Amino acid sequence: MTLTVRAPAKINLHLGVGAPREDGFxxxxxxxxxxGVYDDLTVTRADGWSVDLVVADWIDRSHVPLGGANIVDxxxxxLAAHHGLVPSGDLHIDKAIPVAGGMAGGSADAAAALxxxxxxxxxxxxxxxxxxxxxxxxxxxxxxxxxxTALGTGRGEIVEPVADHGTWWWxxxxxxxxxxxxxxxxHFDELVPDAPAVPPMPDALLAALDAGDPHxxxxxxxxxxxxxxxxxxxxxxxxIDAGEAAGALRGVVTGSxxxxxxxxxxxxxxxxxAADLRTAHDVVLVTTGAVxxxxxxxxx
Ligand SMILES: C[C@@](CO)(OP(=O)(O)O)[C@H](O)COP(=O)(O)OP(=O)(O)OC[C@H]1O[C@@H](n2ccc(N)nc2=O)[C@H](O)[C@@H]1O
Ligand SMILES: Nc1ncnc2c1ncn2[C@@H]1O[C@H](COP(=O)(O)OP(=O)(O)O)[C@@H](O)[C@H]1O
Numbered sequence: 692m693t694l695t696v697r698a699p700a701k702i703n704l705h706l707g708v709g710a711p712r713e714d715g716f717x718x719x720x721x722x723x724x725x726x727g728v729y730d731d732l733t734v735t736r737a738d739g740w741s742v743d744l745v746v747a748d749w750i751d752r753s754h755v756p757l758g759g760a761n762i763v764d765x766x767x768x769x770l771a772a773h774h775g776l777v778p779s780g781d782l783h784i785d786k787a788i789p790v791a792g793g794m795a796g797g798s799a800d801a802a803a804a805l806x807x808x809x810x811x812x813x814x815x816x817x818x819x820x821x822x823x824x825x826x827x828x829x830x831x832x833x834x835x836x837x838x839x840t841a842l843g844t845g846r847g848e849i850v851e852p853v854a855d856h857g858t859w860w861w862x863x864x865x866x867x868x869x870x871x872x873x874x875x876x877x878h879f880d881e882l883v884p885d886a887p888a889v890p891p892m893p894d895a896l897l898a899a900l901d902a903g904d905p906h907x908x909x910x911x912x913x914x915x916x917x918x919x920x921x922x923x924x925x926x927x928x929x930x931i932d933a934g935e936a937a938g939a940l941r942g943v944v945t946g947s948x949x950x951x952x953x954x955x956x957x958x959x960x961x962x963x964x965a966a967d968l969r970t971a972h973d974v975v976l977v978t979t980g981a982v983x984x985x986x987x988x989x990x991x
Contacts, residue, residue, distance in 0.1 A: 695733045696807040698799035698835050698985040699725035700788040702861065702945040702952050704900075704908070707890030708879055708915040712846075716830070717876055720890040721843035722853065722897070723834045726861055726980040730796060731785040731988070732763070732803040734811045740767065740778045747787045749974045754790040754869060762797045762828060766804040769824050774814045782807075791869020793920075793946030795831040802835035802985040810987065822850075838984025840900060855981055857903035860961040862939060862953040863976040864930060864968060870923065875947035878919040890915070909940035909954045920948035927951055930972070937967035 701723045709718035742761055746752045755761065767778035782804065788796030802825060809816045816824070825832035830847035840855035879886075899907035914920075921928050921944065930951050931942040938960055939953035955961035961977045968975045 692811065693733060693735045693991050694807050694810055694987060695731055695989040696803040696985055697729045697731050697988045698803035699838055699982050700728040700794040700796060700799060701725055701831065701834055702794065702863075702980070703914060704840070704912055705893040705896050706914045706916055706946065707893065708876075708883075708886060709888055709890045710886040711880060716846040717879075718845070718889055719830075719843060719847045720892060721847050722840065722893060722900075723831075723843055723850070724840045724855075724859070724980040725834075725838035725982045725984060726863070727978040727982050728788055728794070728863065728976060730788050730799050730803065732800060732807050733783040733785070734807040735781045736811065737779060737781045740780060742782045742784065744784045744786060749865075749867075750786060750790060751867065755784075755786065762801045763804040766801040766824075766828055767808055769827060770805055770808050770814075770816065771812075773816065773820065773824060774812070776812060776814070778808075780808065780811050789865035789869070789950055791871070792865050792950040793870070793944065793948045794865075794950055795835060795946070798829050798831035799835045799985070801825065801828045801832045805836070806985045806987065834984075836984050838982060840981045842897075853897055854901040855903075856901060857905065857908065859905065859908070859980050860955045860958055861978050861980060862934065862955060862961050862965045862968065863978060864934070864951045864953075864972050865974050865976070866924075866949040868949070870920065870947055870949045872947040875916050875919050875923065878922060879916055882919055882922070883915070905940060905954060905956050912941050912943045912954065914943050914945070916947050917944045920944045924949050933971065934964060934968060937964045939964045
C-alpha cells in the first residue's frame with residue numbers, strides 16, 4: 692500500500708503577539724490562511740522506519756534534517772505511542788514549501804505524516820486526538836491539519852475556521868536563507884517589552900475576509916513580528932516596497948519571516964507583480980488561498 696498526502700503552506704494574515712507566558716511561548720491572535728504551495732508525503736508499508744527527501748530545485752536540501760531529527764520522526768513516534776505501536780513505514784517527503792521561511796513547512800510535513808500514518812497503520816485516530824497530537828508537535832501543526840482560513844489562539848495551536856468569502860491572489864517571495872523563529876520572537880521581546888497578555892482580535896481583518904474585499908483585506912494585513920524580522924533582515928524592507936511599487940495592494944512578512952507575501956487584486960495583477968519582481972528575485976511564486984489542509988491525493 693502506498694499513500695500520498697498533500698499539506699499546504701500557511702501565511703499569517705494577522706499575527707498579534709503578546710508578552711511571553713511562563714512556559715516561554717507567546718500568546719497569539721493569529722489569522723492563518725493555507726495557500727497553494729505544498730509538500731507531498733508518500734508512505735509505503737515496511738517492517739522498519741525510514742525517511743527520505745527530494746526538494747524543489749531552489750530549496751537547499753541540507754537545511755532539512757534527516758536521520759531521526761525531522762519533525763516527521765516525532766510525528767510518527769507520538770502517533771505510534773498513542774496507539775501502543777512502534778513506527779513503521781518508508782516515508783518520502785517531496786518539498787516545495789520554503790524551509791525556515793515563516794510558511795510552516797515542517798508543520799505541514801508533520802500534519803501530512805499524521806494523516807498518512809493514521810491510514811497506513813489503520814488506527815482511525817479521532818479528529819480531537821489528531822489535533823491534540825498535532826499541538827504537541829508544534830504551535831502551527833493543528834492549522835496544517837484543518838487548512839482554510841482560521842483564527843489561532845493560545846500559542847497558535849487552538850484553531851477555529853473563520854468566514855472567508857474571497858479568492859485571494861498572492862505573490863510569494865521566499866529567501867534562500869531562512870530565519871530562526873525563536874530568534875525573531877526574542878527580538879520582538881526586546882522591541883516590545885510592554886506587549887499585552889492577550890493580543891486583541893483583528894476585527895477589521897475578519898470583516899474583510901467575510902466580505903471578500905481585497906482592498907479592505909490589504910489595509911488590514913498585520914504582523915507584530917514584522918519589525919523584528921526586518922531588523923534582522925533589513926533587505927526585506929526594499930522587497931516589500933518593490934512588490935507594492937510593482938502593483939501589489941500590500942506586502943507583509945509572513946510569520947517570523949523571511950518570506951514576503953503580496954496580496955494582489957486579481958490573477959492578472961498577481962502575474963504582473965510577479966513578472967516585475969522576477970527581474971530581481973530568482974524565486975517568485977503566484978498562488979491562491981484558501982486551500983484545504985492535509986489531505987490524501989493518491990492511494991494505491
Ligand atoms: C511564528 C509562527 C507564526 O505562525 O510561524 P513561523 O514563522 O514559524 O512559520 C509560529 O508562531 C511558530 O510556530 P511553530 O514553528 O509551530 O513553533 P513551535 O515549534 O511551537 O515553537 C518554536 C519556538 O518558537 C517560539 N514560539 C512559538 C510559538 C509561540 N506562540 N511563541 C513562541 O515563542 C518558541 O521560542 C518556541 O520554542
Ligand atoms: N520536515 C521538515 N521540513 C522543514 N524543516 C524541518 C523539517 N523537520 C525539521 N525541520 C527543522 O525545522 C526548522 C523550521 O522549519 P520550517 O517549518 O520550514 O520553518 P518555519 O518555522 O519558519 O515555518 C528548519 O530550519 C529545520 O531545521
